[in-house]
Amino acid sequence: xxxxxxxxxxxxxxxxxxxxxxxxxxxxxxxxxxxxxxxxxxxxxxxxxxxxxxxxxxxxxxxxxxxxxxxxxxxxxxxxxxxxxxxxxxxxxxxxxxxxxxxxxxxxxxxxxxxxxxxxxxx
Numbered sequence: 001x002x003x004x005x006x007x008x009x010x011x012x013x014x015x016x017x018x019x020x021x022x023x024x025x026x027x028x029x030x031x032x033x034x035x036x037x038x039x040x041x042x043x044x045x046x047x048x049x050x051x052x053x054x055x056x057x058x059x060x061x062x063x064x065x066x067x068x069x070x071x072x073x074x075x076x077x078x079x080x081x082x083x084x085x086x087x088x089x090x091x092x093x094x095x096x097x098x099x100x101x102x103x104x105x106x107x108x109x110x111x112x113x114x115x116x117x118x119x120x121x122x123x
Contacts, residue, residue, distance in 0.1 A: 009101035039078040
């Protein structure tokens with residue numbers, strides 16, 4: 001049984017990963033509102049803090065989506081990252097990316113609203 005709370009969508013774009021002492025790129029395989037999987041030969045320790053930047057080309061000016069996160073999974077062909085902090089503009093771009101690449105855009109909004117409700121209930 002999956003514990004995933006947010007839908008993942010396939011999205012093929014380059015991302016740049018920055019750590020305290022490294023900088024490298026990979027290709028995003030899929031992403032959700034809370035994380036992404038990056039195809040790369042690079043390896044970081046689990047829990048390593050990272051800054052992630054995705055540049056969406058094809059618009060003028062180009063759109064940059066940025067996240068702070070950490071490594072959450074390491075497998076043979078890449079690494080998974082969980083997003084921990086995202087600015088509002090990047091969050092809106094991410095929401096649009098996921099909504100436009102999923103069959104059921106309303107599902108994305110339901111997932112976001114449910115998550116907000118859970119966070120409010122915790123307080």
